[in-house]
Amino acid sequence: MTEYGPRPVERSLPTEEARDLMTLVRELVEREIKPTAAEEEAAGRFPRETFTLLSESGLLSLPYSDEFGGGDQPYEVYLQVLEELAAARLTIGLGVSVHTLACHALAGYGTKEQRAEHLPAMLGGGLLGAYCLSEPSSGSDAAALTTRATREEGGTSRSSRAESGGIWTINGTKAWTTHGGVADFYTVLARTGGAGPRGITAFLVPGDIEGLSAAQPERKMGMKGSPTAQLHFDDVRVPDSRRLGDEGQGFxxxxxxxxxxxxxxxxxxxxxxxxxxxxxxxxxxxxxxxxxxxxxxxxxxxxxxxxxxxxxxxxxxxxxxxxxxxxxxxxxxxxxxxxxxxxxxxxxxxxxxxxxxxxxxxxxxxxxxxxxxxxxxxxxxxxxxxxxxxxxxxxxxxxxxx
Structure with a gap:
């Protein structure tokens, strides 16, 4: 007799390694996420322990190079993993997506020295990232952001990090930050030049840095377990070694x-x-x-x-x-x-x-x-x-x- 109703999604997985990965993900979902998803969401609990487990399992690093601890998986595979996680609990699936987004600037535009210093911990060291682009007055018009980073006199040149001692001071407010207040690092877009998209630069900012604070999380109609908050930058000082890419390349x-x-x-x-x-x-x-x-x-x-x-x-x-x-x-x-x-x-x-x-x-x-x-x-x-x-x-x- 044919059984009707839900059945596992048939996945388009290109390799045996990817198929084994999906088996691992489904087992983890059934054991660690699904049983408590509804209860945890209703209570508004942030699943930090689950993200730590995902990091230990290699699931926070899937689309990045194995040179720095990544999973070296194609996006075709990574996205299907995201789908499985989001089906169990969107707070977790979307959280993995946001973490991957937060790692993108360093992985794609950081120097080899920057990647070697920071990526291993970001990809497999239990850290969780967030992405800071939107502001209270600049959402869809992201190029109108006003958070400003000012370099102290005697700082490094526009593209070289050979000189030491260059410091940027960041001031402003970011809005709608997923993982705001709980992330270990933030990829921050700030204005370093004139108006428009060419005056924006990217920075990698530690979550515990002095001068960075989070407002109370927004009260949302869904995803109550995922904190979304404004971040306030009050004379946050970061070295030029945490600038990602060239000045003006941030947008x-x-x-x-x-x-x-x-x-x-x-x-x-x-x-x-x-x-x-x-x-x-x-x-x-x-x-x-x-x-x-x-x-x-x-x-x-x-x-x-x-x-x-x-x-x-x-x-x-x-x-x-x-x-x-x-x-x-x-x-x-x-x-x-x-x-x-x-x-x-x-x-x-x-x-x-x-x-x-x-x-x-x-x-x-x-x-x-x-x-x-x-x-x-x-x-x-x-x-x-x-x-x-x-x-x-x-x-x-x-x-x-x-």
Whole structure:
């Protein structure tokens, strides 16, 4: 007899090593994350111990080179790991994505000496990172940021670190920082020159540095276990050896990081959508009305079919963009498309899951309402979906006339 209902996702994994990795991830999820996810989220507990376990298991370093302790996995594999983690608990899946984003500037633009000094601990030493770009008055218009880094007289030259003693003083406020106040390090974008994108520089700032403080976490409708907070920089002094890339290169570094980060958000969105679909399938194949399972009714069957189609289409889209990235080809447009489609799909699928569960879907006794609340934020973070449409349109039709 055929069994109906949820079943494990068939993964597109290119190597035996990747298949073994996915087995490890699924075992860890079933043992360490799923059993307490609902309770931990309801209580708003930050899962620091879980992130430490992920670091020890090599799951915070997957897309980075093994030269400095990375997992040396292609994005095609890394994103599917993210999807599994997010399906179990978005706080953890999104947290891994944010940590990966925070490591991007150092891994891609740091000097060999900087990478050797900092990356091993960031990738496998139990540290957790955060990314500081947005500000209270600059969200979608990120190039308008006002947090300023000022170099003391006698500091190093624009691109050389051969001289010693160069110090930058950072002042300003960052907003919407995931892991704000609990991260061990922050990749910070600050203004070092004039107005516009060319006046921005990236810095690697320790989480315990003097002058850095976090506000109370935002009170959010979802992801209550993941702290999101403003960060205040009050004469925070960092040596020039923690500047990443050249002066004025920071905005380009940020955009490069966001391309990859948007793929992470897309994978997390499909994870949440898959979890909602699984819950809807489980409920509708067991719930009986009028003498038969409600999954027998055509109206509900069509909803399930549409939900599954959106999940599969989103997964195919983010994997296609990941393969472009892995091949070293441009993928900015495709990353924006994946982020846009997958997060919109997650919102539709989770909303339909609540509807399929009826009154139970609106209660906290079932996870559908949590999935719906969590899906909403994915349409906002790392560039709203309106911004994704701007990015896509510029690649199709060129910049807007002004």
């Amino acid at each position: 380009a570094i940020a955009l490069d990081a966001l391309d990859s980060g948007r793929l992470g958000i897309a994978a997390c969105a499909i994870g949440v959508a898959q979890a909602a679909l699984d819950e809807a399938l489980s409920y509708t194949t067991q719930r009986r009305q009028f003498g038969r399972p409600i999954a027998d009714f055509q109206g509900l069957r069509f909803m399930l079919a549409d939900m599954a189609t959106q999940v599969e289409a989103g997964r195919a889209l983010y994997l296609s963009a990941a393969r472009l990235r892995d091949a070293g080809r441009p993928f900015t447009k495709e990353a924006a498309m994946a982020k846009l489609f997958c997060t919109d799909a997650a919102m539709r699928v989770t909303t339909d899951a609540v509807q399929l569960l009826g009154g139970y879907g609106y209660t906290q006794d079932f996870p559908a309402e949590r999935y719906m609340r969590e899906a909403k934020v994915l349409q906002i973070v790392e560039g709203t979906n309106q911004i994704q449409r701007v990015v896509i349109a510029r690649h199709l039709a060129g910049p807007e006339s002004r």
